[in-house]
Amino acid sequence: MPGLTSESDDLAMVPVSPESEKQPVVIYPLRHGLKSPIHRLSFSWACGNTLRVSVFQKPQSEKADGDGEAGGRVVEVKLSNSGDEEVDAARWRRMAYNSVTPFALLQSRKHSLSAASRMSLDIPPYKTEWWEHVIEYSKEISSLLSDRKPPPKSIIEDPKSVEIAAPMCLKAAWELLEIFYVDKQSQSWIPERLLDWLADYNSLFSGTLPTIHSKLVDFQQELVGVQVVEEDPNYWDAMSSALAVGWLETVVKLLRLHGSYRFDQLSSRETENGLVEAVAVLISKMPRMRPSLREDNLGECYKTKPDFMKAWEKWRTQISKLDCSSYWLQCDHRQTREGLKNLIQIMLGNPTVLSNATFNWMELFISHFLYIRPFTAGLESMHNSAQKCMQVKPVSISHKLFGLILGILGENTEVVLAECSRSFGPWMMAHAVELLTAGSTYAEILLHEEHSKLGGVSIEELHRLVYAQVLSSHALTWQIAPIYLTSCIKQGIGLLENLLYKQPVQHSQILLKSIEICRLYELDTINSNIMRIAGVHHWRHGRKGSGVFWLQQARDEFRLNRIAKQLFDFVGKSVSDEGFKQWEGLIELLGSESRTAGGLEFLNKYRDFRRSLLQVHGDTPTDTARNAAEALVSLMKNPSTPQRFWLPLLYDSLKLLMWQERPLVNVSQTQLLLNKLQELSMARLRPDFVEADLPSDALSSVRLALATNLGRAILEE
């Protein structure tokens, strides 16, 4: 975590004032472990959001070299987010992981649907199917935004305090998009959905704005100490506020705390209690234009507008009747009378009372839906209503969700995009675009249109690319970036190539992951390039086996031939009889196929020859010796046997060439060997010839042996 450095050995080179300004300075301590003074610093970007800092000390000529202290050090600093985000890093990664599957599923469905409909998703049967897929996607994403376990249920009466974890702005924003763009079935009851939305997320505004939620929370704490609630003005205020935004169950619960319900007072406050109960019943019978209620919610549902209107009129008549009732005169508890009258005014839609009961324009906006204009439909009228509410209750600090709501209500896709991008970041942009394009044809055109100033990509693709960049910058999420990159038609593959090339090949797990990604997306060229890079890396670091393996996998004949030369130098020196064990593994790896071994298959034959030669002693049967001789001839015949091995091979096989019993090499074979020897003598004249490390008479003794053998072989034949 960034913080002020406290280590004594870390030297602050730039003075930092402890008072944080408007933009607090984030300090990352460098643990370079060098003694002061530091001579020079050099900065460069390492992988992702890691900064590489090279710290140099002044070269000290007077000091002896052997004091063991480093002259400099390279340290890497991971620049993390400054910490005011609502999602911490681990949770953010989980979100990133979990959104992969829904996203990938939606993309593949889009492909198969557009393949089926040939051109566009606008043809009705496909359109409906597409809607269902988008809704499913939206619900899944929404659910992963609240994966925390709900806390144990609160014992305090106020149900609004029972929150299921801390809701996130991100989820609130996602749900807004879902309500307005995706969920076609709820189009007719958008006001009610907004009401639910506000009930879920009102607490999000509490930090920056006065809200009903914070008021209720305050009152709830107060409630514990209050003896006679109905005499507390906050009790009535809390209820009118809760009623204004439609939290009916809260109001009814609070009403039932009224003192007149107490057993000992029931008889003396009968009329008063009757009025309280009448209001409670009216509240709980409020008609709602929605298919069903959420758990614990009150009201009566109506699915069609005519039914709802009829019920609404009836309900209002009942309220008016109660308002004019003569029982009020018999109620001598002033606070109760006034408080209940106030609640009735809210239900009758008195604008002043509603305005007093709410704290910001959003709450007022919802209360207007509920009590003044219950038949509002269409974004335009909602937008007008919102504008009016804002005039009544202007906000000094605009909340990011307000900006989004106004953009949506104003049917301004550009504003919605800008708000999403500004407030909710790349994750939101990459995933929410699907909702926007599904929701309006205009948005679809806007987002899918290719822009030349964006390098020919559409806005949709741009946001996916940006998100993929964010994923790429982290060691644990880079491997999900390909899923987003491959959904980008124009630039995706190019960036995926870059991403794969940037991965460190020395880490075998990352190497294998890169190869797996190449396999999945059929990136054969990149695959062999990565394997080639890995091969060269391992070879250079002395892991010859791994080097050869990866170059073989990459089918890189050129480099295999190059390293074969180096390897032969090595072999010539170290393949003594006992050291050969070491080579076994590598030779096994090489196999005997010339196709992928790049001349290295010579080693395989060479090994076989050495093995058979080792078995040959003075008293071995001739057949064994003959096998060894055959191996020798085939090695010498093989064009891939390096010239420098010819003489050592022949010299090692002197005992075969001078076999006592009978000649093991026939005339033509001997002639071949003599020819090779001749070729070798010619080659010795060339300046680049490397002399084998053999006794000086080696050549002449081989020549003599071959000549003798030729003579014997001719006689035999």
Next chain:
Amino acid sequence: MAVLTSSSQNLQVHRFPQESYIDSLRWLPQLSAFHRHIILAAFDSESSTSSLQILNSSNSSSNPPELTFQSSLTTPSRITSLTTSQNPNKPLIAASTFSGSLLLYTADLVNGSLEFVDSVDGKGFHLGRVNGIDVSENGSEFVSVGEDGRINWVSFVGGGLSTRKVFDSNGLVSYGAVKWASPVEFVSGGLGFGLQWWDQRRPGGPVSQFKANWTRGTTSGIVHSIDIHPSRKHTCLAGGSSGTVFAWDLRWQQQPIMLSGVGTSDLSILSPSESDVWEVQYDNYTTSSNYRNVSESRVLPAMICSEDGILAVIEQGEEPIELLAEPCAINSFDIDRQNPSDIVCSLEWESIAILTRS
């Protein structure tokens, strides 16, 4: 956390998100029927630190299992491989690291704590990544193999570790996995689907080598994991690249028994995975009582986990039983030895899954 029920077998899956990447994990020996411990090698990418963690897994038949964090110790380097001895009182935990060291810890299961015992590192041990490590049955002998081509034998005697070099190929080969076959024999595996059989009574090099001919012409691969069943010490089970799982029987050395893999021309093999098989273990669950009845020539059923997110049981000539199909890789798994119905596995997306078969 989700519960999934498979049709072929009653299977319960519980997932537990973690806040760091899990390099490897193992069950620790069971202390009581209701409390078991899991040891994790975790890597925190934010701070670039790695640690060993002990988690307590409470398990009762009625409630879903719960995982609670018990203790953790920071390790000097990232862990590549974990192995545990089955001593129920104070099990030893050996870990091999990226930086070429071997770390030894003991776990106190009563308090759920970890204690550092000893470590081996330095130029004489391994240079670079140690890829594989295994502990002998008696819990005092370790063998480690590395990408540097070294094989080391480490003994735990008198409270400390002493090490001896078995072989050094000087980088001419790299090893990926190792497994004890007997107190003096072990099998190593690595590049080119190669396996090497080592016998300490015949030092100097591998006693026997295997390189399958079936890889010729097609893509070759790397052995990532080896297992040997205590009752069938002549057969070595190996898993690696391209979904390849095969058994190598010392008595029929030239021909491997193919269990899975896409690199083979034999189409009758139903391969559950197409990418790297990270771990193989014999699965004693289905045959725990009657594995002796399984014909000698048949390979015992084995469980694999793979890069493409598959956890499956494969059996020679049978269709594989898929236990999990995840959208991300399954890095590591372990079957509880005392309770083979229970499996724990680590998922690439920073979570753990516990599976219970019934």
